[in-house]
Amino acid sequence: MSEYFEPPGDDADIACPFQVIGMGSLICRAANLTQKNATNKTSPEICYNCDAGKIYREVGCDAFTAELHILSLNASYYNVWRIFCTKRKRETTLDYCRGCNLVTAATTKELVNSAKDLFQTGDYYSAYKDLEKARICLRDGDYEGTITSSLSCLESVMRTSLEKMGEDLPNKLDVTGLWKSLRNSLLLTEIDPSGCSEKLIGTLAGAVGHLGGLRNNLSDAHGKGTTPPDVSFCIAELAINSAATIATLIVRRSDQILEENYD
Incomplete structure (x- = not known):
């Protein structure tokens, strides 16, 4: 479908996941350069009006790819050739995306980004990589991979915390074995002297x-059989959240203990 655009206001949001800054211009990474007179140079007007950008800004989803045709000889013309949803594995439209129930919740994005920032500043590098992989899996509809990487993130946090506190690693390095070794070192029962949060922590x-x-x-994590499990989006989102x-609590508490011991 051909698209003719209207100029955006000076403060209009033109963000798009395919937008990069090139040599003095905006570049569209979704632009197809195989056709005659095609270019990947774009403009604020195109970015503002393009359906791909609207899905990203209005719907809050980046789980899609797109193909655009931009003509270098006509600065007022572009064509959104297709938008492909990586979760549903089929072509989609802006109208469909507006009613989609598979968009990652804003609270999930905020929680994951906050945890990643915490891992980065605290030198939990393995946990950071695992959580980022889980985020990408959730975005792209790989819900089995989301669960795998979410648990790997938690295990990485536990293992790093034990190492930071100078504790020996358990013989069994799965999430259960790591937690059994870590929970005593975290002194969780001493966090709240009033005891009001004891059951919650328990x-x-x-x-x-x-x-x-x-x-x-x-x-x-353990391979796939002839019939892989049917994992829903909400379960995968619950796993990463x-x-x-839990990883955030572990990092906060282990840092608190290390600071107290240092003082």
Whole structure:
């Protein structure tokens, strides 16, 4: 479909996942350069009006690829050739995306980004890489991979925390074994002297075990059989949220203990 654009306002948002800054111009990484007179140079007007950018800005989704045709001889013309959803594995449209229920929640994005920032500043590099991989898997519809990488992130945080506190690693380096070794070192029962949060903290052991069960039964960590598990988006999102939340508590608490011991 041919698209003619209207100029955006000076403060209009023109963000797009395919937009990069080149040599004095905006470059569209989704532009197809195989046709005659095609270019990958774009403009604020194109970025503002393009459906790919609108999906990113209005819907809040980046789980798609796109193909655009931009003509170098006519600065007022471009063509959105196709937009392909990486979750549904089929072509999509802006109207369909506006009603889609597979868009990652804003709260999930905020939680994951906050945890990644925490890992980066605290030198939890393996956990950072694992969580970023889980985020990409969730974005691209690989829900089995989301569970696998979410649990790997949690295990990386536990292992790094034990190493930072100078504790020996357990013989069993899975999430359950690491948690059993770590929970005593974290002195979780001493966080809240009033005891009001004791039951809440006590549920962490169950949550860690259940996350391990998800990986054993629904992830791709142990390979795939002839009939892979049918993992829903909401379960994958729950896994990454739970892992990031527990990992955040572990990092905060281990850092607190290290600071107290240093003082």
